[in-house]
Amino acid sequence: MTTDTHIHNTIRDSTSAVILAGGQARRMGGVDKGLQLLAGRPLIAHTLARLAPQVGPIVISANRCLPEYMAYGHPVLPDALPGFIGPLAGLHAALCATGTPYLACLPCDSPYFPMDLIARLFSALTDQDAEVAVIRQGERVHPVFSLYRRSVLPQLTAYLERGERRFMTWLQEIDSVYVDLPVDTTEFANFNTLDELQRASSIST
Numbered sequence: 001m002t003t004d005t006h007i008h009n010t011i012r013d014s015t016s017a018v019i020l021a022g023g024q025a026r027r028m029g030g031v032d033k034g035l036q037l038l039a040g041r042p043l044i045a046h047t048l049a050r051l052a053p054q055v056g057p058i059v060i061s062a063n064r065c066l067p068e069y070m071a072y073g074h075p076v077l078p079d080a081l082p083g084f085i086g087p088l089a090g091l092h093a094a095l096c097a098t099g100t101p102y103l104a105c106l107p108c109d110s111p112y113f114p115m116d117l118i119a120r121l122f123s124a125l126t127d128q129d130a131e132v133a134v135i136r137q138g139e140r141v142h143p144v145f146s147l148y149r150r151s152v153l154p155q156l157t158a159y160l161e162r163g164e165r166r167f168m169t170w171l172q173e174i175d176s177v178y179v180d181l182p183v184d185t186t187e188f189a190n191f192n193t194l195d196e197l198q199r200a201s202s203i204s205t
Contacts, residue, residue: 018094021108034108046111054118061090121147130177
């Protein structure tokens with residue numbers, strides 16, 4: 001077994017992932033974003049295809065259209081906390097439901113992320129013995145592209161119980177390390193409107 005294969009297997013054996021699809025998608029008119037089509041396939045399908053080779057178990061954080069998401073063969077986790085309070089609720093539910101030492105977090109609306117994304121995050125997290133590794137492009141931090149140790153769960157629970165909701169503020173409360181990538185890459189571009197999806201679909205067909 002080569003070193004790269006060993007590392008890949010280690011990451012897959014120790015890392016679960018949550019795809020965040022539980023938002024209200026206000027800028028898309030309130031439709032369920034993860035089920036909207038890009039080049040004839042739902043965004044959640046694109047995300048799963050890129051993510052599945054990189055990790056072990058995958059869960060989907062969703063609060064609507066649960067049967068449609070369940071059809072993809074992965075557990076679907078509604079927020080335990082009411083009121084669509086944001087992505088931290090989905091992260092919290094996934095940390096509670098998964099048992100691996102590490103949990104990767106990704107959004108459902110950015111289907112072009114790198115095929116070695118989790119490996120990059122894992123390397124930074126373990127090399128620097130941090131609690132979370134996060135993607136950063138220049139001054140822009142992408143908190144929903146991140147990898148956590150399960151040990152952050154009590155801290156996140158306490159943070160949410162205080163009524164806090166901001167992802168960036170949460171990252172400042174734990175031991176974070178950043179994976180810096182070029183500003184000009186479009187690998188972390190996301191879709192916020194149906195027009196953006198339609199334009200992208202027309203280019204790729």
